[in-house]
Amino acid sequence: xxxxxxxxxxxxxxxxxxxxxxxxxxxxxxxxxxxxxxxxxxxxxxxxxxxxxxxxxxxxxxxxxxxxxxxxxxxxxxxxxxxxxxxxxxxxxxxxxxxxxxxxxxxxxxxxxxxxxxxxxxxxxxxxxxxxxxxxxxxxxxxxxxxxxxxxxxxxx
Amino acid sequence: xxxxxxxxxxxxxxxxxxxxxxxxxxxxxxxxxxxxxxxxxxxxxxxxxxxxxxxxxxxxxxxxxxxxxxxxxxxxxxxxxxxxxxxxxxxxxxxxxxxxxxxxxxxxxxxxxxxxxxxxxxxxxxxxxxxxxxxxxxxxxxxxxxxxxxxxxxxxxxxxxxxxxxxxxxxxxxxxxxxxxxxxxxxxxxxxxxxxxxxxxxxxxxxxxxxxxxxxxxxxxxxxxxxxxxxxxxxxxxxxxxxxxxxxxxxxxxxxxxxxxxxxxxxxxxxxxxxxxxxxxxxxxxxxxxxxxxxxxxxxxx
Numbered sequence: 161x162x163x164x165x166x167x168x169x170x171x172x173x174x175x176x177x178x179x180x181x182x183x184x185x186x187x188x189x190x191x192x193x194x195x196x197x198x199x200x201x202x203x204x205x206x207x208x209x210x211x212x213x214x215x216x217x218x219x220x221x222x223x224x225x226x227x228x229x230x231x232x233x234x235x236x237x238x239x240x241x242x243x244x245x246x247x248x249x250x251x252x253x254x255x256x257x258x259x260x261x262x263x264x265x266x267x268x269x270x271x272x273x274x275x276x277x278x279x280x281x282x283x284x285x286x287x288x289x290x291x292x293x294x295x296x297x298x299x300x301x302x303x304x305x306x307x308x309x310x311x312x313x314x315x316x317x
Numbered sequence: 318x319x320x321x322x323x324x325x326x327x328x329x330x331x332x333x334x335x336x337x338x339x340x341x342x343x344x345x346x347x348x349x350x351x352x353x354x355x356x357x358x359x360x361x362x363x364x365x366x367x368x369x370x371x372x373x374x375x376x377x378x379x380x381x382x383x384x385x386x387x388x389x390x391x392x393x394x395x396x397x398x399x400x401x402x403x404x405x406x407x408x409x410x411x412x413x414x415x416x417x418x419x420x421x422x423x424x425x426x427x428x429x430x431x432x433x434x435x436x437x438x439x440x441x442x443x444x445x446x447x448x449x450x451x452x453x454x455x456x457x458x459x460x461x462x463x464x465x466x467x468x469x470x471x472x473x474x475x476x477x478x479x480x481x482x483x484x485x486x487x488x489x490x491x492x493x494x495x496x497x498x499x500x501x502x503x504x505x506x507x508x509x510x511x512x513x514x515x516x517x518x519x520x521x522x523x524x525x526x527x528x529x530x531x532x533x534x535x536x537x538x539x540x541x542x543x544x545x546x547x548x549x550x551x552x553x554x555x556x557x558x559x560x561x562x563x564x565x566x567x568x569x570x571x572x573x574x575x576x577x578x579x580x581x582x583x584x585x586x587x588x589x590x591x592x593x594x595x596x597x598x599x600x601x602x603x604x605x606x607x608x609x610x611x612x613x614x615x616x617x618x619x
Contacts (some may be wrong), residue, residue: 171455226497259539261458
């Protein structure tokens with residue numbers, strides 16, 4: 161508990177320092193609870209998520225960093241490896257390939273990379289995965305872009 | 318599109334909380350989080366059976382385990398008991414090699430009070446730190462693990478405030494907040510060494526997986542619970558400069574007469590080159606591990 165708190169405090173300081181270096185990620189710690197974080201990440205360019213801003217929620221366990229943080233999308237996203245309803249993310253580093261070498265910041269980077277490079281063979285969103293697996297990249301992109309517009313962009317007028 | 322794996326059949330999957338309370342009515346309802354929870358529940362169950370590091374047991378307890386087993390194994394255990402007095406088991410949680418190494422090494426320091434060895438390994442530890450830095454690891458991701466190991470090392474030496482007894486060493490080795498941190502320290506050290514000498518390790522790693530050296534370190538060395546192979550042992554032994562003897566208790570045998578238990582000494586690559594005079598004083602490794610397919614325990618020579 162004490163160890164995880166100390167580690168998170170270091171990450172907090174690092175985040176303040178990295179703010180400029182990584183403008184695509186805005187990681188914020190809850191005012192009253194260092195085990196709760198949220199992040200705003202920019203959809204990577206040349207993907208259907210470009211132009212969107214996606215919110216992630218982090219719940220950090222007491223055994224952190226020996227155990228991974230729980231991360232989910234709060235913003236709706238159409239992506240093979242993100243559960244359409246719960247926002248749960250299928251990413252190896254959040255499960256069995258986790259190690260303390262990762263940080264909340266680098267997890268955000270990994271999620272951005274996952275957005276750009278979906279893994280349709282281990283889908284949490286089968287509809288999305290099936291579109292890609294059947295070779296319908298256009299169908300996937302237009303669905304993903306539609307949800308980006310609907311959920312991840314500021315509403316116009 | 319509407320119907321995501323029928324998850325919303327009862328219409329309550331909409332709320333985030335309901336996935337936590339999902340009932341066992343269908344495997345389809347098992348989310349990754351549930352699987353993680355179940356996995357950690359199994360770990361807790363296992364934990365109750367075997368501590369991270371067990372008590373010292375006479376070698377006869379090994380014999381009892383194979384009472385109705387393969388005659389080759391029984392014969393080999395008999396051979397073993399000629400040279401070894403006791404065994405200390407470790408939990409089979411994928412960290413057994415690192416855990417065995419941890420206990421065996423610290424116990425050796427505690428009993429030998431070998432200050433020269435402590436000074437020597439500290440130099441190596443600092444080099445490992447530099448290796449990780451030069452590989453681009455963020456300092457704060459590994460420094461806590463390094464600090465905790467150095468702390469244990471310090472307290473194994475008697476005569477200062479933090480000195481510990483053998484009993485306390487056993488307690489600490491069973492305390493997850495210390496034991497797992499030291500294991501993780503070894504995983505960082507191992508990973509750093511493999512990456513630093515990637516051209517040396519690459520052919521071995523290619524024989525184990527299809528991935529790159531970097532992928533191997535990220536998926537098979539750094540994560541807790543990933544089992545150790547020869548590659549891990551060579552890298553750890555080299556990085557810390559600590560020789561390790563491993564005895565192999567398996568069903569292999571040869572036709573030519575008596576059975577023997579194969580062993581292999583992992584001798585740090587660097588020591589041979591570094592000190593020319595060392596060749597004359599090659600020591601038997603003070604760490605002896607017993608390998609049975611899939612698991613490492615600690616052995617005590619007679």
